[in-house]
Amino acid sequence: MTEQPEAEVAWRRPDRALLRLRRQLTVALLTLPGILGAVVLGVLSGPVAGLAAVAAVAVLTWLMLGAVTRRWAAWGYLEREDDLLVRRGVLLRRTSVVPYGRMQFVDVTAGPLQRRLGLATVTLHTAAAATDASVPGLLATEAARLRDRLAALGEARQAGV
Amino acid sequence: MTVPEASVPEAASIPETDAWVRLHPLTPLLRGGRFLLVALAIVGQRGLRDASLEVFLAALGVGVPLALSVGWLLWRAMRYRLTDTELQVESGVLTKRSRRVPLARLQSVDVVRPLFARFLGLAELRLEVVGGSGGAEAPLSYLGEQEAHQLRVRLLDLAAGRSAGDSSAPAELEQEQVLVVVPLGPLIWSTLLGAPLVVGVGLVVVLVIAAVVDLTLVGGVLLGAVPLLIGVGSFAVRRMLTEYGFTVAESGDGLRLRHGLLETRSSTIPAGRVQTVRITEPLLWRPFGWARVEVDVAGYSTGGGEEQASTGALLPVAPREFAHRLVARVLGGVPPPVGDRPPRAARWRAPLSHRRLAIGLDAAHLVSTHGVLTTTTEVVPLAKVQSLRLTQGPLQRRLGLTSLHVDTAGRRLPGTVAPHRGDAEAAQLLADSTTRARAARAASAP
Structure with missing residues (x-):
């Protein structure tokens, strides 16, 4: 989609505070429970599974933070x-x-x-x-x-x- | 929304518009009749089960006077008054309700005559106004037939900014020119050449297969098809009953539609109130060159089963050339032909309908054609555009x-969409239609 060129400069965005809020929410709802789950998994089925789960949570968090940022910027x-x-x-x-x-x-x-x-x-x-x-x-x-x-x-x- | 500039208040019209009026005195009979039917359904069932005539008669003896007196109380509490700018309605026995309907917001006026009301020569008046939420804003039921028609003419006159005394009602009623009366033959065939035919053929095929596989299956299939048949049948019958004798006429106050076999309805669409027009051509109609036209005005009721007897058709079935002429008439201008096709890439996104996708845009209208089996063409007067959207x-x-959506205040037909245009073209379309909509809006403003 192309915007009118003369308009490009004047677009205003939601406040950065909203981005911070969305990021914090992602961490609170996805990362913290994920880490907790990974720790439980690590205790139950050994450190390999635990570390794999932590890695998965990290990747997922990174992706989600990217998505949240792009959504805010859009x-x-x-x-x-x-x-x-x-x-x-x-x-x-x-x-x-x-x-x-x-x-x-x-x-x-x-x-x-x-x-x-x-x-x-x-x-x-x-x-x-x-x-x-x-x-x-x-x-x-x-x-x-x-x-x-x-x-x-x-x-x-x-x-x- | 016109300003009454040249309306010289005439002395003769003042008492006519200022007095409080009650509804027709036979109203309690009809209203009470409805109440009585419900009461009978409850009490009568028990009476029949016990097979005792006494209980039934007793119920009748209590129910009839009760229903009539409730109806009478409601009738006595309800009255209306027409001023130069609004219709005022007061009603309610326990909870008093007082409504003011500003006539500037009037979108359409329907005179509805349910079957029983017709026997008594009564009619119901339904007003549709902008922002009316579900159901008619102020149904006046019931008025005498003559009174209803006169009141309608006066309402439309006042809404259009003409003084109430300018036109005498009977003369106005005769001033209409009938454009078309839809014959019964095409009406029946066009209804059958749709879901009923598809279901019928489908059922026969399934029956034949069932018979070949195992004859005992046939009964089961037939039994299973009963709800489907009832559904399709009642749809077809309902549509034919509603659209029987469909008449379109043109008069000084707009287009007039009359239709219905048991319950007749006569609606008026004032000029310049149409938000969206839809022309549909189902696959099976194409050999005959038939089309159906539906229109929507702002605030037309959508909900409330019983209230929604109207199907929204401007023309149930007609040759497509005639349909297009009528569309031009109701819009007050010929919409542009659809010719702009989307880019070739659209066939990947809409493999079944891409051949049909096309749009047309001129100074006053946006037209878009789409649809897989049924070719649908929608026309939006740019002066009615509420918002425009691009989606991707x-x-x-x-x-x-990119698709361009055009939103109007129609409830059943909330605008149209120009699907799958090229990115640059869509942006240009958005800019163009925004500017033209602004110009059209400015031109149509008082």
Whole structure:
């Protein structure tokens, strides 16, 4: 997929804190239990099996961290004059264009983990159910700024369905 | 959404639009009748099991007055009023409910006449508005037939920004020009030339095989096929009953559709409210050159089985040239022909349908054709576009393909997709359709 060249510079990304959060989650949910399992395996069936399991966990962690990073880097949004562009996805790549005038409402949500880091997700809703434009991991101030700006632009350009 | 600029308030129209009105006084009979059927089903079953006529009669003696009085209470609590900008409905005995339906958001008005209501000369009015969630926003059941038709004309007038007193209802009703009445023959054949035929032929083949292998199997196969036959049969019968006598007419307030054998429905689609059009040509229809047209407006109800008697057809079956002419009429402009084919690489991603994939884009519409057995052509007026999306899966990326999705506010037909275009072409398409959608939106705004 090719983006418009003039737009390339201005794409904004979720905050780095989101990347840190996703990495920590990977370690907490995959690596630590994996190491624990490998230790148990090592005790039960000898050091060779244990070391092999540790190696497997290490490789898996490395792959997952790479995937998490690429997934984070793929997220981006771009405020253009008349519409918002949102792109995401590594395996399944998606780019959405939502004209400001089509916006019905803007949601700002934050789960417990995001909230602890002061992050929030901004989601745009239009009258179409298929519209898929949300940006996670924005700092609370940026989320509020984006929400207010979108709401104002939406108000200014509202078109009839 | 037009602003009523030239509407001079006339003294004559004011009392007409401002008074609270009750529903038709026969409403309790019909409403209560429904309640009574449920009650009878519960009590009557016991009465029949005990084989005692007394219990049954007693149930009837209690049930009929009860049902009627409940119906009467509900009727007394419900009233509506039409102002220049909204329809106000108040209802409820225990829980009072008051609804305001802004007419600017009105998408379509249906007059539905269920079988029993027809015997009493009654009709139900269903309004569809933007953002209406499941089921009609404000069904007015029941009104007198004449009253329902007049109210519909007035609603559409007000929604279009015309003053209520401008047109007298009966004259307006006669001002329509019938475009087509679908004959019974093609309707029946087109319904049968689909799932019913496939299931029928499949069943015969299986039966023959079963008979050759072991004659005793035949009974089992027949028995096993019963649910399938009932399913297919009821689908076909339902469709024929709903679309019987399908009439499309053009009038000052938009396209009018009338159809139905037992329950008749008459809907009006105001001009410029169509979100998506779909033209389908199933494989078995192709020898006859037939096509089916479906449309979707914003907020048309999807859920609630009983409410959804309409099948969304604009035209159940017709020669394809005529279908395309009607599509141009409902869209208010001829959509471009589909001619742009995807790159050759698309055949690896869509081996069965790549021959059919094609799109067309002009200043006002995006058209896309796809489908394996059934050729489906979807038209989206660019002025109705809600959002645009590019998607690319892993295999598509290998082949350098990207799909463009166009989303509208339709519920049954939520837009269309231009599948498997070349990467650069898709990006260009996205840019082009975004700009054109903006221009079209600006042009259609009041």
